[in-house]
Amino acid sequence: EVQLVESGGGSVQAGGSLRLSCAVSEYTYSTTCMAWFRQAPGKEREGVASITRFTGDTYYADSVKGRFTISQDNDRRTVYLQMNSLKPEDTAMYYCAAQADWCGGTWYKISVYNYWGQGTQVTVSS
Numbered sequence: 001e002v003q004l005v006e007s008g009g010g011s012v013q014a015g016g017s018l019r020l021s022c023a024v025s026e027y028t029y030s031t032t033c034m035a036w037f038r039q040a041p042g043k044e045r046e047g048v049a050s051i052t053r054f055t056g057d058t059y060y061a062d063s064v065k066g067r068f069t070i071s072q073d074n075d076r077r078t079v080y081l082q083m084n085s086l087k088p089e090d091t092a093m094y095y096c097a098a099q100a101d102w103c104g105g106t107w108y109k110i111s112v113y114n115y116w117g118q119g120t121q122v123t124v125s126s
Helices: none
Strands: 004-007 010-013 018-024 033-039 046-052 058-060 068-073 078-083 092-099 120-125
Touching: 004 092, 018 033, 018 092, 018 120, 033 068, 033 078, 046 068, 046 078, 058 068
Parallel strands: 010 120
Antiparallel strands: 004 018, 018 078, 033 046, 033 092, 046 058, 068 078, 092 120
């Protein structure tokens, strides 16, 4: 079974940067689309960014466009989320997720993902 392990979270001041990593235990058909989600206290989990492993095509939530970048290193089986110009509203638990279909118009929907990591906390102070 695919396992996803996130790392790289921490506390940073507004305007700072962090890079999250998601280590993937194995690449299978179930890891075609890799994504990052986040969940702040009292809020629903929301899609942040996704990448289709075979094409490198990416999608972003409007709230992070121009500030966050999702990328992958297939040799290391790792997906990254580079977060720049962080804001207090970016504070959340960040989760890595994988699904079998190519990322597309439904990339942000929680229900299409089969595998989830345990999450890594990101805290941005003002």
